[in-house]
Amino acid sequence: MLDYLDSVVICHPAPVSIKEINVIKIPPSWVCTEKTICSSRQKECWLKPYS
Secondary structure: OOOOOOOEEEEOOOOEEHHHHHHOOOOEEEEOOOOEEEEOOOOEEEEOOOO
């Protein structure tokens, strides 16, 4: 495994599962729209388009 990154910035992600998020082993900074919706029931996050 490469260990040359200390942190990451993730901009406007597509649907992401909790499993995928848990794989991240360095501090992430998330840049999302104001209408980001997360559902623990479905265990994923997604972006809702502006109405």
